[in-house]
Amino acid sequence: MKKIFLCLSLALITYNSNAQDFSWGPKISLTSPSLNLSDVNEIQTVSETIDLLEDTDATIGYQFGLFARASLLGVYIQPEVLLSNSNSEIKYNDLSDSENPMEIVGEVRLNKLEIPVLIGKRFFKVLRVNAGPIFTLLINEDITQSSDYEKIESNYKDTTVGAQIGAGLDLAILTVDLRYEMGLQSITDGITIGENTFNADQRLNQFLLSVGIKF
Numbered sequence: 001m002k003k004i005f006l007c008l009s010l011a012l013i014t015y016n017s018n019a020q021d022f023s024w025g026p027k028i029s030l031t032s033p034s035l036n037l038s039d040v041n042e043i044q045t046v047s048e049t050i051d052l053l054e055d056t057d058a059t060i061g062y063q064f065g066l067f068a069r070a071s072l073l074g075v076y077i078q079p080e081v082l083l084s085n086s087n088s089e090i091k092y093n094d095l096s097d098s099e100n101p102m103e104i105v106g107e108v109r110l111n112k113l114e115i116p117v118l119i120g121k122r123f124f125k126v127l128r129v130n131a132g133p134i135f136t137l138l139i140n141e142d143i144t145q146s147s148d149y150e151k152i153e154s155n156y157k158d159t160t161v162g163a164q165i166g167a168g169l170d171l172a173i174l175t176v177d178l179r180y181e182m183g184l185q186s187i188t189d190g191i192t193i194g195e196n197t198f199n200a201d202q203r204l205n206q207f208l209l210s211v212g213i214k215f
Contacts, residue, residue: 021069021070021071021076022068022069022070022071023068023069023214023215024066024067024068024069024214024215025066025067025175025212025213025214025215026064026065026066026067026212026213027063027064027065027066027067027080027082027175027210027211027212027213028062028063028064028210028211028212029062029063029064029082029177029208029209029210029211030060030061030062030208030209030210031060031061031062031063031084031086031206031207031208032059032060032061032206032207033059033061033086033087033088033204033205033206034088034204034205034206059087059088059089060087061084061085061086061087061206062084062085063082063083063084063085063114063208063210064082064083065080065081065082065083065114066080066081066082067079067080067212068080069214071122074121074122075119075120075121076119076120076121076122076128076130077117077118077119077120078116078117078118078119078120078130079115079116079117079118080114080115080116080117080118081113081114081115082113082114082115082116083111083112083113083114084110084111084112084113084114084136085109085110085111085112086109086110086112086204086206087107087108087109087110088107088108088204089105089106089107089108090105090106090108090143090152090154090191091103091104091105091106092104092152092193104145104146104152105145105146106143106144106145106152107143107144107145108141108142108143108154109141109142109143109144110138110140110141110156110204111138111139111140111141112136112137112138112139113136113137113139114134114135114136114137115134115135115136115137116132116133116134116135116164117132117133117134117135118130118131118132118164119131119132120168122170125170126169126170126171127167127168127169128167128168128169128170128177129166129167129168130164130165130166130167130168131163131164131165131166132163132164133161133162133163133164134161134162134163134164134181135159135160135161136159136160136161136162136187137158137159138156138157138158138159138160141154141156151192151193151194152191152192152193153191153192153193154188154190154191154192154202155188155189155190155191155192156187156188157186157187157188157189160183160184160185160187161184161185162181162182162183162184162185162204163181163182163184164179164180164181164182164208165179165180165182166178166179166180166208167179170214173213173214173215174211174212174213174214175211175212175213175214176209176210176211176212177208177209177210177212178207178208178209179207179208179210180205180206180207180208181204181205181206181207181208182203182205183203183204183205185203186200186201186202186203187202187203187204188200188202
């Protein structure tokens with residue numbers, strides 16, 4: 001992560017030395033994350049069968065931080081440093097009792113430091129399109145459940161990489177963006193449910209709507 005910060009700083013300094021336009025400012029975003037599980041549908045053990053539900057209910061999260069934008073030769077680079085909070089769910093059904101299956105829901109809360117680095121282009125002076133990678137550093141995580149039966153635990157990774165794509169508008173000093181973020185790798189090394197540990201491709205995808213002020 002230190003290497004990422006250093007490379008971004010050097011790139012921005014070099015870019016700004018030749019930039020025709022530079023702005024920066026605070027921004028805040030609302031997010032609608034969805035925790036997608038794949039590669040795991042059923043886990044069968046001697047004593048029980050657990051069925052994982054891949055679809056999760058989206059909840060509202062938020063981000064706040066700073067962005068900078070430097071333009072040159074018709075394109076711009078926009079790095080951001082954001083503190084992020086996201087909530088999502090892990091659901092599973094315990095099917096060991098076929099007559100009375102039990103659904104267990106775990107609410108996942110993640111606090112992160114996120115660093116998107118977007119490359120974009122302007123159209124008609126007010127419209128923008130952009131895309132680029134996002135680097136995420138996990139600060140802390142918490143999983144709360146509706147029941148203590150079959151406790152959920154997940155070994156979340158300290159750093160992950162994703163990608164964002166979106167469009168925005170510049171209206172005087174306001175900048176508005178709508179983006180979609182895709183997880184390019186699993187954010188966890190595995191999930192434990194009760195006494196069973198298994199691998200799962202667990203990715204966090206989300207829509208983001210943000211508003212910022214340019215200086």
